[in-house]
Amino acid sequence: MTLVTNLKQHSHIITTALCLALILMGILLLQTGQGGAPILFISAFVIGGYQSAKEGLTELIFDKHLSVDLLMILAAIGSGLIGYWMEGALLIFIFSLSSTLEELAMEKSKNAIAALMNMTPPTARKIEENGDITVLDTAAIRIGDLLQVRKGDTVPLDATLISPQSIFDESMITGEPLPAEKVAGAAVIGGTINQGPTVTVQVTAEKGDALFDKIVQMVENAQESKSKTATFIENMEDTYVKVVLVVVPLFILFAHFALGWDWLTAFYRGMILLTIASPCALVASSSPATLSAISRAARKGMIIKGGDIADNIANLEAIVFDKTGTLTIGKPEVVGVTYLGDEELIKQVVQAVEKQSSHPIAQALMTYTADSSAIDLQSLEDVTGKGLVAGYEGDSWKIGKAGFVVDSLVRPLSADLLAQIDEAESTGKTLVYVSQNDVLTAIFMVEDSLKPESKQLIAQLKEMGVTPILLTGDQEKTARYVASQVGIDRVISNCLPTDKAAVIQELQTEFASVGMVGDGINDAPALAQANVSYAMGSGTDIAMESADIVLMEDLTRIPYSIRLSKKMRGIIKQNIIFALSIIVLLIISNLFQSINLPLGVVGHEGSTILVILNGLRLLYFK
Known part of the structure; x- marks a missing residue:
């Protein structure tokens, strides 16, 4: 089964190699003067051109789309019909070789996602209630399960660290080479590597919902998404091919009647034009570069969700x-507080109110008032973006911003209090005001590093x-x-x-x-x-x-993303200009009869390979 799978995966390489072998054998027969060379060249046609012909005809019949594959096959068949079987076979071989190299190059740019997928282990070491360790498939692990992660092991799923402390290599997620120190209660990302002692973690997300799984899915989706440039070029391919198919017969007629070429020469030059005018390099100008940029970004801890986005940056x-x-x-702390009322009551109300909110400042207030006893509020209203209103024992409490609390106070703030507020705000502290029946009772000063x-x-x-x-x-x-x-x-x-x-x-x-x-x-x-x-x-x-x-x-990935996008755009422009220049150069050379069919194919397909390799440079962008 493995052998069959490997053969299918490398079928392009195998058919290209067979095509070359048949051509070499045919050339050998020609050199020795023996017959049978055309049969070998035709066999090379069939083996080397089968996949391209199949793809071209499938697109034509089912999608009503004319592709460059069809142009190459027509050029090869046309060459054979006028007796240039060896040249036609060489055209098929070089086109097949180009397609194989393109496939291998594109596969290289996709290795980033494959590497990501292989970073999470298939099994996890679950700690049972009796303390025993059971090795289970990660899909069988549930939220709340305790896992053992040994030194050097990869954390299977997102979790919370239960052990006192450890250090984790998060470079595959964040792109940061230095290990991250974690203490009990800290979040541990699945796919990261424990570089400290053996630790216990508690699972917070099951397989498929973990951050790493989401990253992989995002990158996979992004690789399927194309930029506007790539979409435009691919949409243009059909029209371009139609134009070529119209121009080539006209060129043959022009060459014969206007330039005085004989029919054989005119037809041969027409087949060269059919080959060199094909937009292979143009079609490959954008997608490999875009895919490489997205893959490189993923390696750098940055998930770009599509080719269009990569270009827009x-x-x-x-x-x-x-x-x-x-x-x-994002972890603010209360660094000071001014109480103007019953401190214990204020802390109780603040604790009861803020536990209803997930805002980081609410978490800071909850932590600060954690030692207060619990109370039950009679009512609670969240005024979006301003604060909260709570009812407790017949009193109305407001907690929030100055405009929400201070503006409705029955008494103006004293000069001393205004000076304190000015001092706190001038040093970057966020102020949370508390009032009871529109009488100011406290000001909490919160600071976030x-x-x-x-x-x-x-x-x-x-x-x-x-x-x-x-x-x-x-x-x-x-x-x-x-x-x-x-x-x-x-x-x-x-x-x-x-x-x-x-x-x-x-x-x-x-x-x-x-x-x-x-x-x-x-x-x-x-x-x-x-x-x-x-x-x-x-x-x-x-x-x-x-x-x-x-x-x-890491926020410094933002400037990197801009540089990466500009580099990608520059490479795509280079590719388009280069591809069009080669096409023009080859067409002019053909008019002056300076190139033959094999040389035209080498120039045409060589430019395609160079364009792809140029795009792959983004895989190593610094």
Whole structure:
């Protein structure tokens, strides 16, 4: 069974080799003056040209599409009919060789996804309730199961670390060469390698739903997606072939009646024209380069969801950044609090209210008030983008932004309190206000650390001529402080989640192409509105689904994606210009009778191979 499978996988190589062998045997017979050479050349026709003829006729009959395969077969048959069997057989061989090399080259660019798929182990070491270890297929593992991961083993599925600590190689996901240190409670990604001691992890996602599985699926889908350039070229192929099929007979007639060539020479030159005018190199100008770029991006910890997206990145003139979880780590902490009422009661209410929210700031408030006793609220209302209103023991509590809480207070804030607020906002702290019956009772000061690469990211974007913009729901002073820390000059603050998409739309009237980077549920509409959108791999599922590109942790992949896209676009332009130039050069040479059929085929198919290899350079783009 394995032998049959291998033969099928390498059928192109086998038929090409047989075709060459038959041609060499035929040439040998010609040299020795023995008969039978035409039979060997015809056999080479059949064996070497069968696959191309089959594909060409299938497309013609079922899809009503004329392809370059059909042109090559017609040129070879035409050459044979006028007695040039060896030249026709050579044409078939070189075309078959070109197709084989193209297939191998394309397979090379797809190896990235194959390597990804092989990174997750097929089995897992499940820890049973009695402590025994059972080796099971990963498909049999369920959420909540405990797994043992030994030193050097690959984590089978997404999980939470139960053991005190360890270090994991996440380079295959994030592209970051340095191992990541993890402590108990930290998320561990399936497909990463445990480089520390043997650890216990608790599964958080089953096979098929794990982050690694989603990445593989995204890359597979992206490889099937074509850029506008590739789609245009492929759509043009049918028209181009029709034009060639009309021009060749006209050329033969022109060569005979206007140039005075005999019919045999005119027909032979017509077959050369049929060969060299075929758009093989032109058709191969875009797809290999696009596929290579997507594969390279995946290797660098960045999932680009399609060829069109890979091309659009190069157009970016401005990129809008959400703050929390994007420029910042996304794990804010309460660094200070001013109580103006019953501290214990305030903490109880805050704890009860914020446990209903998944926002990072809500998590910070919950952590800070974790030692308070639980209470039951009478009512709770979420005012989107502003805060929450809760009822407890007949009192109305508000928790949220200044505009939501402070603007409705029955008494104005004191000068001392205003000075504290100004000081906190000027140093980048986010303030959460708490009121009881419209009387201010507390101000929580929350701070989120910047990601270490944020400043470097912004500097790189500026060097590339891309305008970075901070878009946040924070107060103006807080937003300005954070922006100044990373080098962003343009800030849009006090923005409600529901208004983010409208802001992106407005920016699109100023900039030709606007990108958006976010990670939360409320970023999804803005991500969808942007020309190119990036989501953090550590963000929510809806953000990852809405975005065009998923970044597996490192923000510096954004400038890399722009450089990769521009390089891809440049290579595609090179390929198109080169392919068209070779076609023109060969046609002129044919008019002056400077080339024969084998040389025309070598020039034509050689240009196709060079175009493919040029596209594959992106697999190693730095």
